[in-house]
Amino acid sequence: MPSVATREDMSTRLEEVLRQRFAFHCDNAEAYGSEFADLWRATADHALGGKLVRPRLLLDIHRALTPDTGDEPDLAAVDIAAHIELLHYAFLLHDDVIDGDLTRRKRPNLIGALAAGIPGATEEDSLHWARSSAILMGDLLLSAAILGFARADVPSHARTRLLDLVEQTILETVAGEHTDVALSHGIIPSDVDTVLAMSVYKTATYSFSLPLRAAALLAGSSVAAEQTLEDVGRRLGLAYQLQDDLLCVFGDHRAHGKDAFSDLREGKETAIIAFARATDAWPQISPRFGAVDLTLHEATAMRDLLRGCGAERFVVGLIGEQLDGVYALLSEAERAGQITSDAARAILVSASRLEGRQV
Amino acid sequence: MPSVATREDMSTRLEEVLRQRFAFHCDNAEAYGSEFADLWRATADHALGGKLVRPRLLLDIHRALTPDTGDEPDLAAVDIAAHIELLHYAFLLHDDVIDGDLTRRKRPNLIGALAAGIPGATEEDSLHWARSSAILMGDLLLSAAILGFARADVPSHARTRLLDLVEQTILETVAGEHTDVALSHGIIPSDVDTVLAMSVYKTATYSFSLPLRAAALLAGSSVAAEQTLEDVGRRLGLAYQLQDDLLCVFGDHRAHGKDAFSDLREGKETAIIAFARATDAWPQISPRFGAVDLTLHEATAMRDLLRGCGAERFVVGLIGEQLDGVYALLSEAERAGQITSDAARAILVSASRLEGRQV
Incomplete structure (x- = not known):
């Protein structure tokens, strides 16, 4: 082989x-x-x-x-x-x-x-x-x-594209990190759209869009194919981040190895939390959210409130939307001759390797 | 004109x-x-x-x-x-x-x-x-x-040189800053050679060697001319830094506008201090060196001890050595046809504009 x-x-x-x-x-x-x-x-x-x-x-x-x-x-x-x-x-x-x-x-x-x-x-x-x-x-x-x-x-036109790529990547990653710090200090309000944009910029751009776009560029793919892979990367990266957020709160901590409920103890502004903030459950969640001394008992109760208010279901739904978007983008790119079906399949295989794992 | x-x-x-x-x-x-x-x-x-x-x-x-x-x-x-x-x-x-x-x-x-x-x-x-x-x-x-x-x-050979130049500049500036932090924590001992090397890397490389080398490179000068200007920049930059150190301790604070004796209050490891550490005067200087509440009276007494132990004279001598080195390098470069006498004069004029001023 x-x-x-x-x-x-x-x-x-x-x-x-x-x-x-x-x-x-x-x-x-x-x-x-x-x-x-x-x-x-x-x-x-x-x-x-x-x-x-x-x-x-x-x-x-x-x-x-x-x-x-x-x-x-x-x-x-x-x-x-x-x-x-x-x-x-x-x-x-x-x-x-x-x-x-x-x-x-x-x-x-x-x-x-x-x-x-x-x-x-x-x-x-x-x-x-x-x-x-x-x-x-x-x-x-x-x-x-x-x-x-x-x-x-590489030829100079490819280097020009590589420089634009690394510049945009650094700008978006830094902007995402800056938004994350602003959210953590309450300088900007936490809502679902802001948190999702932050996740895309802070994580998806450099972890997914960058490698995919660089691969396309270095393989001599068209600018259109590179743009498609940028979108695919954003959606895969966001799905990955949301999956990671879910695991930390609702997952089996013995299985995935992450520190149980660390996001709740650290007061991390995830999509789960942003959704819950807009529900009637928030007054019960908010007092101990971000408490460094959150007990396992309290964390479990908080998890149940987050599940009860629909935050888990909402985020599971978001992940589905992102992955549906990826399938649609790849089918369309294949149909338009931007990428081969082998390449589309390889992207899905790579994506499945990442699923539920800490990058 | x-x-x-x-x-x-x-x-x-x-x-x-x-x-x-x-x-x-x-x-x-x-x-x-x-x-x-x-x-x-x-x-x-x-x-x-x-x-x-x-x-x-x-x-x-x-x-x-x-x-x-x-x-x-x-x-x-x-x-x-x-x-x-x-x-x-x-x-x-x-x-x-x-x-x-x-x-x-x-x-x-x-x-x-x-x-x-x-x-x-x-x-x-x-x-x-x-x-x-x-x-x-x-x-x-x-x-x-x-x-x-x-x-x-610029042509690709010039861009290659520009990339090497900016890489070396960043490396040396960061290394100089790292040494400065190590000195401030007493992680490495403060002696004259270490402090001088730190000043060259932290300040002279990017403030003097970088502009001079970039000017030479973009003007189409030879690699040899660029190397000479690198040395010239190190020496000018070191002279400039030493002059700045002297002004802060021994200068007329009404004239140069720097915070009087701030280096003594901040415990800054300058060449003045590194020299004094190796003299009999240090036990009298050391107890209040770096005291945030250093009074004007104490600072004046410290200044007199630094003058008395020969630190001021030593650093004035170092500045003279650096400037002599600059003159010798420029004469030699002129003689070897690396740079014109106009260029040599312009460097000295630019250097004199900088003298005693805060960059």
């Missing part, structure tokens, strides 16, 4: 490219002092442990869009895929600074690890050191990602 | 380009909500008030290196100059977040202005909102700057 072998080739190649990029940066950093080189090494340790969901999505779809290229991985696609992972990690770092997060999936994140690294310092000093380092490393990885797009070994 | 007119033309053009860039971003931001558009407008207000020292340096030197181009401003040079100003403002924003600064030149900076903009919020919430916004806006301006370099309307 040559296609399976090539998929693994590409993943191996991707991991190699990322390891090489970090090794290069770590070596390079030595000239600026051992603390700076240590920061690069710690970053490499944390960043290389990811599941590479976004770059793998790019490579899968790229392969489906260029079925006749044989078993040799396309180097430009692998390179852009690796830089999408660097962009992801840059966003994570600044997001963790903004959210004050010190862990990710129950283990210390880079900030948590750096803060624990100064024996004898006060907590305030340790956190300042760790967060300052994360802001600066985020800047370096953001720069590295954009420079990777700018230096792509 | 056509050359004077052209210098003003370029400045006018530069201000126009910057205003247009911000106007474009403000318009574009409306699609992502009024809070996000407000952030862009507030950023434009603050960023457009600067003295444009770095872009003007680029344009002056570019003009001196291309004396025969007539009165028409070189559009690629104006464009890159504008993007250097965006890079500067991106660095300022993240620097202000890291340093916890809410003012610049005794007026609220962007963070201070944003924090004051939420009536009724707690101080902690206001600061979190303002700093999160500044991190995100810094990301956008950093991206805009790199994309400006990537899209420069």
